[in-house]
Amino acid sequence: MNRFDFLRPASVAEAVAAAAEPGSAYLAAGTNLLDLMKIGASRPERLIDISRLPGLDRIEWLADGSVRIGAMVRNADLAYDARLAKAFPSVAEALLSGASAQLRNAATVGGNLMQRTRCAYLQDTASACNRRVPGSGCDALYGENRLHAVLGWSENCIAIHPSDFCVPLVALDAVVEVEGADGRREIVVDDLHRLPGATPEKETALAPGELIVGLRLPAAAAAFSANSRYLKLRERTSYAFAVVSAMAALRIEDGTISEARLALGAIAAKPWRVREAEAALLGVTPSVEAFARAAEIALAEARPSGDNAFKIELARRITVRALTLALEGTPAVMPALPASPFSTDPGASHVA
């Protein structure tokens, strides 16, 4: 780990002012940043500790039924907030499918949104990586890339965004509140993460030094609470990142779909909302065929970036499965294995 100066600002204004200096990085819980600093993949000169900033650790319900979540709210506290889990069950399920109980106790909302890709070549300082060293190349292109992107990638970077939490957030029109040197602004979560194009080092829409202070979920998103699921395929049952994941939410009126939301995770450099597939489900009587059609549309543009053609078919299947389970209805209690396609009824075991 490189040497750094450690700053403990007392307010958001102080933090933002401190971050104006180049080489600064915000430290929330540190579960991603410290990890990258230990291996030299991240080398900030100044760490600005935002974990104790006052006023950022609250979940506030506004009069119109929307919710405002402070950037320092811990992933576990948000997932287990009873009102949040009732209004936005897929958000709670996605959070609980991520990392481990210990990491969720520490990890913050802002840190989860801003976490970096898990691409092994970004982490290995001996490899070429356009995100870590702009212009150096991308060793993943001809390397170990079975878990890399199948949508929205470029020859400059084929990394995926690894967050589970962000997948339902883009589907539900969540917005982040950001504070920077020029004041406060809002960014739709769908616009927060960028596709690589020719500038993969520009990972998000935040300007240098901008701080996420909060996250808002609109009241309208609660209309899906009865029929929402997040599903995540992993290489082991728990404590693993997604190979592919999907959030599906439906509103059913008189036996037809009056509104649908669909987003996929771990297939692109951003959580991937598929509005065309949502539109194709409108006014349709739900059926496996209709869901399969939506999945076809969702993955129509997909192409492998390496040894990962299997992810395209897997993403189609997880989409159909997520839509099917959303139609069955949001489970009354959180499944024992959140987001797992192998989770059975509460109390039943996946171990023979």
Next chain:
Amino acid sequence: MSLSISLTINRQSRTVTLDDPRVTLLDLLREHLYLTGTKKGCDRGQCGACTVLVDGRRINSCLSLAASLDGAEITTIEGLAVGEALHPVQAAFIACDGFQCGYCTPGQIMSAVGLIAEGRAGSDPERIRELMSGNLCRCGAYQGITEAVLEAQKTMTAEKGRDAA
């Protein structure tokens, strides 16, 4: 740059001077305070061997910067037993054969103490396994670990009931 922080560690308040802000809570405990019960496995949040309680919540001490914890209350494996009397979770790990080599055990036990305090698993072994998934055991003592958590939870609930009566 030297930094002074105060911590309560296993019910004892301590002022710690960090001459380098790079030290993690894990390294502070092991290398500076000689509390070597907390183990280092991966040092990257992937194994759970370094689990301790910070303000009553289980976290990975290897991914927590000590300098950011001013004022926190830390509980490590050394802080569980009262004299010779083992904590119910420690006793249950022995009774249920919850370990083999023992390297992951302090982390498993601290994680189990955290899990029981969170109170979300009930007596469902599937939920216990899921909520203990942040602790790997290379010896594969998982069966005994799950039984130990169930057993300890039972003892602790009974003790609480008795205290309340």
